[in-house]
Amino acid sequence: MLKNMSDYFVRTLREDPADAEVASHKLMVRAGYIRRTAPGIYSWLPLGLKVLRNVERVVREEMDAAGAQEVLFPALLPAEPYQKTDRWDEYGPTLFKLKDRRGGDYLLAPTHEEMFTLLVKDLYSSYKDLPTVLYQIQTKYRDEARPRAGVIRGREFVMKDAYSFDIDDEGLDASYDSQRAAYQRIFDRLGLPYVICAAMSGAMGGSRSEEFLHPCEIGEDTFVRAPSGYAANAEAVVTPAPDPVDASHVPAADVRDTPDAGTIEDLVRVSNELYPRADRPWEAKDTLKSVVLTVVHPGGEREVVNLGIPGDREVDMKRVEASFAPAEVEMATAEDLAQHPELVPGFLGPQACGPNYEGRTVDADGNPSGSVRFLVDPRVVDGTAWIAGGNAVGKHVYNLVMGRDFTADGTVEAAQIRQGDPSPDGSGPLQLARGIEIGHIFQLGRKYAQALDLKVLDQNGKSQVVTMGSYGIGVSRVLAALAEFYHDEKGLSWPMVVAPFHLQVVAAGKGEEIFSTAADISAAVSKAGFDVLYDDRKKVSAGVKFADSELMGMPYVLVVGRGLKQGVVELRDRRGKSAREIPVADAAQVIKAELEANLEANE
Ligand code: ATP
Ligand code: MG
Numbered sequence: 001m002l003k004n005m006s007d008y009f010v011r012t013l014r015e016d017p018a019d020a021e022v023a024s025h026k027l028m029v030r031a032g033y034i035r036r037t038a039p040g041i042y043s044w045l046p047l048g049l050k051v052l053r054n055v056e057r058v059v060r061e062e063m064d065a066a067g068a069q070e071v072l073f074p075a076l077l078p079a080e081p082y083q084k085t086d087r088w089d090e091y092g093p094t095l096f097k098l099k100d101r102r103g104g105d106y107l108l109a110p111t112h113e114e115m116f117t118l119l120v121k122d123l124y125s126s127y128k129d130l131p132t133v134l135y136q137i138q139t140k141y142r143d144e145a146r147p148r149a150g151v152i153r154g155r156e157f158v159m160k161d162a163y164s165f166d167i168d169d170e171g172l173d174a175s176y177d178s179q180r181a182a183y184q185r186i187f188d189r190l191g192l193p194y195v196i197c198a199a200m201s202g203a204m205g206g207s208r209s210e211e212f213l214h215p216c217e218i219g220e221d222t223f224v225r226a227p228s229g230y231a232a233n234a235e236a237v238v239t240p241a242p243d244p245v246d247a248s249h250v251p252a253a254d255v256r257d258t259p260d261a262g263t264i265e266d267l268v269r270v271s272n273e274l275y276p277r278a279d280r281p282w283e284a285k286d287t288l289k290s291v292v293l294t295v296v297h298p299g300g301e302r303e304v305v306n307l308g309i310p311g312d313r314e315v316d317m318k319r320v321e322a323s324f325a326p327a328e329v330e331m332a333t334a335e336d337l338a339q340h341p342e343l344v345p346g347f348l349g350p351q352a353c354g355p356n357y358e359g360r361t362v363d364a365d366g367n368p369s370g371s372v373r374f375l376v377d378p379r380v381v382d383g384t385a386w387i388a389g390g391n392a393v394g395k396h397v398y399n400l401v402m403g404r405d406f407t408a409d410g411t412v413e414a415a416q417i418r419q420g421d422p423s424p425d426g427s428g429p430l431q432l433a434r435g436i437e438i439g440h441i442f443q444l445g446r447k448y449a450q451a452l453d454l455k456v457l458d459q460n461g462k463s464q465v466v467t468m469g470s471y472g473i474g475v476s477r478v479l480a481a482l483a484e485f486y487h488d489e490k491g492l493s494w495p496m497v498v499a500p501f502h503l504q505v506v507a508a509g510k511g512e513e514i515f516s517t518a519a520d521i522s523a524a525v526s527k528a529g530f531d532v533l534y535d536d537r538k539k540v541s542a543g544v545k546f547a548d549s550e551l552m553g554m555p556y557v558l559v560v561g562r563g564l565k566q567g568v569v570e571l572r573d574r575r576g577k578s579a580r581e582i583p584v585a586d587a588a589q590v591i592k593a594e595l596e597a598n599l600e601a602n603e
Contacts, residue, residue, distance in 0.1 A: 002526035003501070005535040005548075009046050012548050022218045024483035025150030027492050031551045040147025040155035047552065048479075050500035050531075052158065055479050056137050058189050058497060059160045066182040068133040068162050073115045075139050079105035081114035085451040089298040090326040096141045108141035113448050113470055116163040120466070121454040127167045129456065130466070131175055135162035137475060149218065151476045152436065152484075158476040164469040167458060172467045176208065176443055179471040183212055183439050186473065191495040192482055194438060197223045198232035200322045209236075209442035212473075213435030214481045221435050222318075224417060228427030234417045235322035238378075238424050241411075245383030247401045258396040262346050264289055264311040267396065271387060275398065287311030288386035288400070290348040291414070292372075294332045295324050304336050306343070306353045308376040308388075308408065313415040320414045340372055342391070349389030349397055350374060350406040368409075375412035376402070436481050437474070444468040492553025493574045496598045501533040503591065504554040508542035508561030517584060518560040521569070524588035530595050550574070555598065558591065 010032035019036070020026040028034050033048030044052060060070065079097070082088040088095070088107070096108040109115070116134055124130070140159045147155050164175035180196075187194045192214055199211040211233055213223050222234040256275060261267040264284050271282040291307040309315060320329050337343060342352045342359060350356050354374025361370045380386075382403030390397045400406060420429040448454070449466040458464045479498070486493045496502060503525055507518040515536065522534040533554060535545045542561060549557045559570040568581040571591060582590045 001501075001531045002522055003533050005533060006537050008533065010552075012551055020150065022149045022152070022484065023487055024152070024480045027487055027551070027553075028150060028480070028483055031492055031553065033492075034151065036150075038155075040144055040153065042151055042154060042156075047500045051479050051482075051494065051498050052476060054498040054500075055190065055475050055482075056158075056160075059137065059186055059473055059475060062182045062186045062189070063135050063160065063162060065185075066133070066178050068135045068179075068182075070136060071119070071134050072136050072138060073109070073112050073119075075109050075141065077107055077109050077115065079107055081118055081452065082107060085114055085448060086298065087114070092296075092298070092326075092328055094142050094144065096143050110140055110142045111159070111470075111472065112136070112138075112161055113163065113444065113468075114452065117448045117452045117454050117468065120165050121452060124165075124456060126456050127458045127464070131164060131166045131171050133162055133164045133175060133179070135160060135471075148220070150480055152218075152480045153220070154476065157474060160473040160475055162471040164471070165454075166467050166469075167456065167464060169467060172443055172445070172469055176441060176469050179441055179469065180210070183441065183471070183473070187212060187214075187438065189497060190478065190482060191497065192438065192478065192485060195223060195225070195231050195435065197435075198230075198236050199440065199442070200233065200236045200325070207443050207445055209440070211437050212439035212441075214438050214485070215433050215435045216481065216484060217434055218484065219434040219436040221437050222316075222417070222432060223435050224421075224423075224430040224432055226423035226425060226427045226430055228423065228425050230423060230425045230427060232424075234316065234432070235319050237319075237413070237417050237430075239413060239415070240422055240424055240426070241378040242381055244381050244403070247383040247385060247404055250385045250401055250404075251399050253397055253400045253405045255390045255392075255395050255397045257394060258390075259394055261394075261396065267311070267387065271396075271398075282387070284312035285310055286385075286387055288350070288376075288380065288388040290350075290353075290389055291315050292332045292337070292343060292345075292348065293320065294330045294336045296328045296330060298326055302336060303373065304332050304340055304343075305373045305375060306348065307412055307414050308350060308374065308380055309415050310377055310379055311387075313377070313418075315414050316416040319416070320412075323413050343372065344389070344391050344393060347389040347391060347393055347395060349391050350400065350408070351388075351397070352391040354407070354409045356406045374408045375410050375414075376408040377415050378411045378413070379415075380408070380411075436477065436484075438478050438481055439471075439473040441471045442469065444470050487553070488575075490547070491551035494553050494555060496555050496595070496601075499531075499553070499555050501531040501554045502595050502599070503530060503532045503556045503558060504549045504552065505532060505534045505558045505560065506542070506545045506549055507534075507536055508545060508559050509564075511564075514560050514564055517564060517569070518558075521558065521560065521584075521587050521591070525591050525595070528588075528592045530592070556591070556595065558587070 013030045016026040017029045034042045137160045166172045194212045197211045199209045225231045261270040289311045295303045357371035359370040386400045388400045419432045446465045454466045455463045505522045522532045526532040557572045572579045
């Protein structure tokens with residue numbers, strides 16, 4: 001393909017858009033790839049659309065090679081299947097819901113498990129039909145609380161979603177491994193580095209689950225790596241519980257006055273001033289802080305919970321959310337707290353919560369009521385002694401021992417993971433990094449098939465519930481991740497596999513010969529099957545053309561200019577690795593060979 005800049009539908013901008021914070025977003029807007037339509041909703045301009053289609057092509061080729069078959073569902077769907085699996089409620093405010101003119105409930109699909117399950121149920125009835133893997137590349141809708149960074153977190157975005165259907169668990173394992181391998185090939189071909197991390201399966205249910213994270217500072221996910229090679233999303237890290245401690249030497253718990261100790265820092269200071277320890281100073285890790293939250297269950301029921309966390313650790317809301325999914329978690333409101341007058345803000349401790357509170361009753365079925373649920377960090381093991389809230393203004397209780405003076409309703413993974421924390425597999429300290437989730441694969445198991453009654457007859461003629469896997473790639477997000485990874489201060493710098501054009505030809509100068517030579521070479525290279533953007537603009541200076549070519553980011557730039565008098569043109573590599581003069585006569589041949597070699601590396 002050959003396009004001329006003079007009539008190509010693109011306008012580059014010199015200024016960064018006001019709402020953009022990350023480089024990929026700024027550059028994609030400035031270079032004329034995308035335009036914002038509404039928060040988290042973008043239009044694709046010709047350049048952007050070409051990259052999007054190229055990413056899709058690689059994904060499609062590898063899905064097809066893995067034996068998956070492409071279908072296409074509507075984005076606008078009836079509510080009923082999603083009501084059957086409870087996701088109509090579980091997805092919460094993230095689900096775009098709408099009504100048709102007859103009052104029927106519809107949604108804009110955030111993901112399509114239900115529809116694929118029903119389609120297979122419609123058409124298949126025997127184990128002989130399985131295994132099968134179906135996929136689509138399609139627009140998804142999620143009313144994200146915080147759309148961010150251009151198309152990295154959109155409210156409308158393009159996803160590849162695939163679903164596997166197997167008769168038994170071994171089959172599911174094989175389908176999962178095959179998709180996993182296809183994902184590795186996709187990201188390898190795209191040239192996008194990734195780490196495969198153990199993940200939480202979240203609202204989807206199911207068991208084995210891994211995320212492909214692209215390591216990147218601006219990513220919203222935190223992941224860990226251990227010396228063994230173990231990697232996990234921080235949300236999925238299970239804190240190794242220490243062994244119980246001998247507390248026989250710990251004095252009896254006693255309530256003390258702690259004036260002006262509203263924060264952990266003040267509490268440590270006041271404790272050292274008024275009640276110094278003989279062996280060492282008090283530290284934040286000696287305190288147990290209460291974090292009161294409201295869990296909003298899928299039906300809308302609000303439940304106040306108290307989390308007991310070592311005072312030297314912050315709460316990581318993403319870990320909290322993952323722990324309580326599909327319920328949502330909010331800070332407790334004044335109204336929520338009004339239901340529980342026993343909770344004294346700022347001085348709340350274990351004894352007003354959970355099984356410790358005298359107001360708790362348990363009914364015949366064993367269901368407790370009368371006190372809020374009390375969950376502790378896994379490090380709060382039997383025998384550990386704490387300074388905790390005294391449940392009265394200005395009071396804290398000292399030497400409060402877990403297992404002796406209080407207990408909990410269970411543990412919770414809520415505390416932040418820190419660099420150097422022990423790895424769950426015992427292999428040593430954890431390294432922390434940030435990443436962008438570019439893909440997610442998981443074994444759904446029988447949850448959806450059960451809910452929607454997808455069964456087939458097995459070898460013995462017995463009806464069996466099918467087991468499923470679900471595999472997503474954020475196609476539009478991957479494009480932005482590539483832009484983020486491949487750019488410099490001057491602009492974008494696409495790898496050959498996804499670049500909108502392989503070569504940008506810049507006619508740099510005034511003479512007619514410059515333009516005719518540039519046009520000839522452009523035509524010859526494009527005829528060989530490459531995509532060429534020819535900057536044929538007459539009234540634009542060479543400097544502006546160079547700046548535009550660097551901003552737009554084609555992998556190669558050919559400059560036809562001053563050198564022409566000596567019979568040469570200059571081929572530049574956008575990454576600045578090479579710039580060489582080639583005789584005009586050989587130009588088309590040399591360029592074709594160069595592009596060919598570079599392209600082959602990814603195909
Ligand atoms: P996240 O945790 O980032 O919100 P998710 O876990 O909800 O993502 P999945 O349901 O696993 O997302 O969707 C599959 C893939 O779709 C993700 O791995 C991600 O690459 C992409 N994706 C999800 N949400 C968005 C979004 N709002 N914008 C762009 N891509 C997205
Ligand atoms: Mg995910």
